[in-house]
Each structure stands twice: as C-alpha cells, then as structure tokens.
Amino acid sequence: MKTAFKGKKIEGLLAVLPEQEILFEDEMSNYAFPEKQTIKLKKLMGYKQHRVVKEKTASSDLCLAGFDRIISQGWIKKEDVGAIIVVSSTHDHLLPGTSSIIHGHYGFSEDVLCFDMMQGCTGFMQGLYQSFMLLEHMEGKKVVLFNVEVLSKKTSKRDRNSYPLIGDAASIAVISNTTEDKNIFYNGKYDGTRYESLIIPAGGSRMECTAETAEMKDFDGDGNYRCLNNLKMDGTGVFEFVQKDVPPMILETLDFAGLKTEDIDWYLFHQPNKFMLKKLAEKLEVPYEKVPMxxxxxxxNSSGVCVPLNIAFNFGEKMTQESYKCCLSAFGSGLSWSAFVMELGNMSFCEMLVSEY
Incomplete structure (x- = not known):
C-alpha cells in the first residue's frame, strides 16, 4: 500500500532506556557453545552490550518515565493531547490496553482517544501512519505516539540466536499538524503466510501458558534452549526475507517520492544486526556511511523502537537545529515491511533518557 501525507511532522522525540547495561561476555556462559565460537558471532553480528529492564518493570513504566520528562520540560501540555497511541508486542496486560494506563495515570480528558496496537518490528512505522491519519480529524490537537518493548522478558537467556541481540526500550514521539508544505511518502507491505518466522507460541488464546509451555527444550537440536513462552526466530528465513523483499520495497518508495537513492541524506533502518544491515546497504548500493548501524x-534490538532510538542516539540535538531528507524503514514480525520518505528535523526536542527501570 502506498500513500502520501502533507502538513504533518514529528515535532519532538524522546528515547527511553533502562539503566541496566549487560555486556555480551557476561552472558556467554548461558550458551551451550564454545567461547571461541561465540566470540566469532559477536564480531560478525556487531554484538557488544544490550539494555535490559529489571525483573518487575513493565512496558508502561518506561512510557511514564519518558512522558514525565516531556511534561516537566514543557515540551507539550496535557490540554494539547488529542490521542494516545501505544505500539508494542509486550503490553502490560492482555486487557486493558497500555494506553488506558497512561491515560489514567495523567488524568487526561475523557475526549482524549486511546489506541493500542499489537505490532513488533514495524511498530514505529505503523504508529506513525496511524498518527498521521488521526491528525486529519484533530485540528489544534497532537498525537502522542508511544512505542515500547520489553522483549527480554519473553526471550530465553539460553538462546544464543535471539537473546544477545534483544534490547528493551521505549520511544515517545509528539506528532502534529504543520503549515509546512512538505510531502511524506509511505509504503507498507504484509505477508501473513510467513507469520511463524517470528513468534511467541504460548501466551495467547491459541496456547495458554502452562507448566508444559514453560519447559526448556532444545527444539531445533542446535544447542539453543527455550520454551514455548519464549520468542522463536527463524534467523535464516528472516535474513532471506530482508535481502529479498525489503530492497525492492525501499526502491519502490523512493520512486513513489520521485527520488533516487543518492537524494537521501540518511537511511534510518530497523536494526536486527550489523551484518544484515551491511548486506541491505549493499543491495541498495547505498554507502555504509548513510546507514547508521x-x-x-x-x-x-528493541524491535519497533529501533528506528526512533536510531534517530535520538545518532542525531540528538542536531535534529532540533537541522533538517534532513530521510528514508525510514522497518521489517520483521508479521511478516511486515514498510518505509517512509520524509523530512526530519527542526524538532522542539530530540534526546535520550536513561530511566531507573
């Protein structure tokens, strides 16, 4: 699906991290592999460290910590908010939505809309798309887009395929209407026939969590142990998907925007690992220097939060002073893959916060 928006912008962006930082080497003893082999994986994939929440931390904790910062700095007023969107695959509860928890915590007006979206790797992209659509009906109001993941709680610490790359984080974007006459181009694609490529088998209505689903096993005979309550990733399938399906979609989006690859200042992608990003840049014939990795x-890898975290970490205050022509793209669970081509910059704030969680 391709479409275009006009008169919309990301007004401000805050990335929120947990304070606990764990080095790759500190977890190598969890894996049933020789240390030398595991170090090779570290170098190939670009692993160094990751951020992981504390045991009792929920998704909303990161969201509230970040929004407290935004409110205290006066970057937005409560009365300016017209809608709250929370995109996550790790909501606090099956019911109610995390947006309701945030709404109640701050005592927002009953007229403030609440939306929760179940989405993983393309979460920020889908949330941005929904935000732009809502703004068509919200003159004078703004959308606050929360994207949050605490997938470390759903990933086996004995699964070397998945756990070293998983990170927890949240982002909060203030999305608003603007008088700037600039087009925003969007392209989104889905293939539900490959939904099992990234899946947490147990915990939903198809398979409830039980003592049996919590039993750790080497399901694939490759030395990685997990249970049915944990994230399962078909690494080979996902790699092939990113190499085969994502580049044509990005090029199609650029063509839709009337641009060539060299016209883009920055390619701000979802970040599964450095190896995969290098291969993607090569497929697109884009210099590594234009693709932060x-x-x-x-x-x-904080799933959908990777894209906004990429922006906040690599640009920060520059996003309040400059403007860049960017291609944003994410790809993963669903399977889903999407891209935006848009101007980013002149924000009122763009920074990172390390929370107590």
Whole structure:
C-alpha cells in the first residue's frame, strides 16, 4: 500500500532506556557453545552490550518515565493531547490496553482517544501512519505516539540466536499538524503466510501458558534452549526475507517520492544486526556511511523502537537545529515491511533518557 501525507511532522522525540547495561561476555556462559565460537558471532553480528529492564518493570513504566520528562520540560501540555497511541508486542496486560494506563495515570480528558496496537518490528512505522491519519480529524490537537518493548522478558537467556541481540526500550514521539508544505511518502507491505518466522507460541488464546509451555527444550537440536513462552526466530528465513523483499520495497518508495537513492541524506533502518544491515546497504548500493548501524551493539534490538532510538542516539540535538531528507524503514514480525520518505528535523526536542527501570 502506498500513500502520501502533507502538513504533518514529528515535532519532538524522546528515547527511553533502562539503566541496566549487560555486556555480551557476561552472558556467554548461558550458551551451550564454545567461547571461541561465540566470540566469532559477536564480531560478525556487531554484538557488544544490550539494555535490559529489571525483573518487575513493565512496558508502561518506561512510557511514564519518558512522558514525565516531556511534561516537566514543557515540551507539550496535557490540554494539547488529542490521542494516545501505544505500539508494542509486550503490553502490560492482555486487557486493558497500555494506553488506558497512561491515560489514567495523567488524568487526561475523557475526549482524549486511546489506541493500542499489537505490532513488533514495524511498530514505529505503523504508529506513525496511524498518527498521521488521526491528525486529519484533530485540528489544534497532537498525537502522542508511544512505542515500547520489553522483549527480554519473553526471550530465553539460553538462546544464543535471539537473546544477545534483544534490547528493551521505549520511544515517545509528539506528532502534529504543520503549515509546512512538505510531502511524506509511505509504503507498507504484509505477508501473513510467513507469520511463524517470528513468534511467541504460548501466551495467547491459541496456547495458554502452562507448566508444559514453560519447559526448556532444545527444539531445533542446535544447542539453543527455550520454551514455548519464549520468542522463536527463524534467523535464516528472516535474513532471506530482508535481502529479498525489503530492497525492492525501499526502491519502490523512493520512486513513489520521485527520488533516487543518492537524494537521501540518511537511511534510518530497523536494526536486527550489523551484518544484515551491511548486506541491505549493499543491495541498495547505498554507502555504509548513510546507514547508521550502531544500535544493536550499544543497546540491543528493541524491535519497533529501533528506528526512533536510531534517530535520538545518532542525531540528538542536531535534529532540533537541522533538517534532513530521510528514508525510514522497518521489517520483521508479521511478516511486515514498510518505509517512509520524509523530512526530519527542526524538532522542539530530540534526546535520550536513561530511566531507573
């Protein structure tokens, strides 16, 4: 699906991290592999450290810590908020939505809309799309888009395929209407036939969590142990998907925007690992220098939060002073893959917060 928006912008962006930072080497003893082999994986994938929440931390804790900062700095007033969107695959509860928890915590007006979206790797992209659509009906109001993941709680510490790359984080974007006459181009694609490529089998209505689903096993005979309550990733399938399906979609989006690859200042992508990003840049014939690849090595892969975390970490205050023509793209669970081509910059704030969680 391709469409275009006009008169919309990301007014401000805050990335929120947990304070606990764990080095790759500190967890190598969890894995049933020789240390030398595991170090090779570290170098290939770009692993260094990741951020992981504390045992009792929930998704809303990161969201509230971040929004407290935004409110205290006066970057937005409560009365300016017209809608709250929370995108996550790790909501606090099956019911109610995390947006309701945030709404109640701050005592927002009954007229403030609340939306929760179940989405993983393309979460920020889908949330941005929904925010732009809502703003068509919210003159004078703004959308606060929360994207949050605490997937470390759903990933086996004995699964070397998944756990080293997982990171927890949240982002909060203030989305608003603007008089700027600039087009925003969007392209989104889905293939539900491959939904099992990234899946947490137990915990929903299909398979409830039980003592049996919590039993750790080497399901694939590859030395990685997990249970049915944990994230399962088909690494080979996901890699092939990113190499085969994502580049044509990005090029199609650029063509839709009337641009060539060299017209883009920055390619701000979801970050599964450095190896995969290098291969994607090569497929697109884009210089590595235009594709920041340092999120996984510093913070881990926080699913949909990777794109806004990429922006906040690599640009920060520059996003309040400059403007860049960017291609944002994310790809993963669903399977889903999408892209935006848009101007980013002249924000009122763009920074990172390390929370107590």
């Amino acid at each position: 340092n999120i996984v090595e510093n913070f881990g």
